[in-house]
Amino acid sequence: MTTYKTAQEVIGKNQSAVVIFTHGEHFISDPAGNGSTGKWVIDPGTVEEVDKVIIYLRRENETVNRIFLGNYSGLRSSDIPKRHIIRFSRLQEVGTTTSNWTEFASAGQNPVSYVIA
Numbered sequence: 837m838t839t840y841k842t843a844q845e846v847i848g849k850n851q852s853a854v855v856i857f858t859h860g861e862h863f864i865s866d867p868a869g870n871g872s873t874g875k876w877v878i879d880p881g882t883v884e885e886v887d888k889v890i891i892y893l894r895r896e897n898e899t900v901n902r903i904f905l906g907n908y909s910g911l912r913s914s915d916i917p918k919r920h921i922i923r924f925s926r927l928q929e930v931g932t933t934t935s936n937w938t939e940f941a942s943a944g945q946n947p948v949s950y951v952i953a
Contacts, residue, residue, distance in 0.1 A: 838931035
């Protein structure tokens with residue numbers, strides 16, 4: 837598996853992605869890679885422009901962060917006002933990172949970021 841330093845390394849040239857930090861509590865994926873994550877405060881217009889979804893999964897008791905990549909498939913409203921669930925398809929675990937969230941996503945403390953390669 838590949839070890840990534842930044843989210844930009846995960847996507848191909850001329851692609852864009854929404855990058856999500858999660859501990860996994862609302863991260864659901866079936867065997868085909870279809871699923872969803874979150875209850876995120878995001879701008880729906882900005883998210884609708886991306887090609888891909890990158891998941892940065894940090895599990896408690898694990899020292900390496902797992903990286904997943906999938907196709908962006910749309911948004912759903914959540915049960916919390918102004919928060920959205922991001923849907924994806926063809927999600928696959930593509931590697932790991934030892935970078936912390938701010939290094940990986942250039943996002944500061946925000947758990948959602950966007951990248952363009």
